[in-house]
Amino acid sequence: MKTIEEAHAAYESRIRYETARIHAAALYCSDGRLGEHFDDFLQNGLELPRYDRVSLPGGPACLAGHPEAHLEEQGVVDELKFLVEVHKLKRVVLVAHQGCAFYAARLGLNEPRLELVQRADLVRAAAFVHRVTGLERIEGYYARLTDGRVVFERVEV
Numbered sequence: 677m678k679t680i681e682e683a684h685a686a687y688e689s690r691i692r693y694e695t696a697r698i699h700a701a702a703l704y705c706s707d708g709r710l711g712e713h714f715d716d717f718l719q720n721g722l723e724l725p726r727y728d729r730v731s732l733p734g735g736p737a738c739l740a741g742h743p744e745a746h747l748e749e750q751g752v753v754d755e756l757k758f759l760v761e762v763h764k765l766k767r768v769v770l771v772a773h774q775g776c777a778f779y780a781a782r783l784g785l786n787e788p789r790l791e792l793v794q795r796a797d798l799v800r801a802a803a804f805v806h807r808v809t810g811l812e813r814i815e816g817y818y819a820r821l822t823d824g825r826v827v828f829e830r831v832e833v
């Protein structure tokens with residue numbers, strides 16, 4: 677248990693701050709069990725350090741035209757437009773993950789149909805991102821969970 681003084685003390689990160697932007701963003705689910713895996717994939721797998729994060733339950737699902745995600749769609753479109761304009765975004769990576777609770781709870785889907793809808797959603801979301809931002813470089817990935825491992829598979833979008 678920390679004392680009150682310790683709890684209010686400043687914490688200095690050991691990670692150095694770099695000012696340069698890399699003009700890439702990733703849209704993925706906010707599920708905290710996968711946060712470090714998404715970072716690992718984006719930073720090491722795709723070699724995109726310091727990428728901009730757009731994270732919310734379901735990730736790309738909000739841009740696939742589901743009426744249940746209409747409110748989120750507006751917010752994410754605004755964020756992407758902001759990143760294109762202010763951060764000079766050039767590339768967007770969309771990542772869906774196996775067993776996403778958004779699909780099960782909000783959209784009422786179960787496997788195996790759930791994965792098929794997620795893959796189709798990546799295609800729909802990529803087309804939508806292209807339409808609203810004008811960006812050409814948009815990629816889709818599906819994170820498969822097997823025996824405690826996470827494997828990111830490319831999905832043609």
Ligand SMILES: [Zn+2]
Nearest residue numbers: 705707776777
């Ligand atoms: Zn999820």
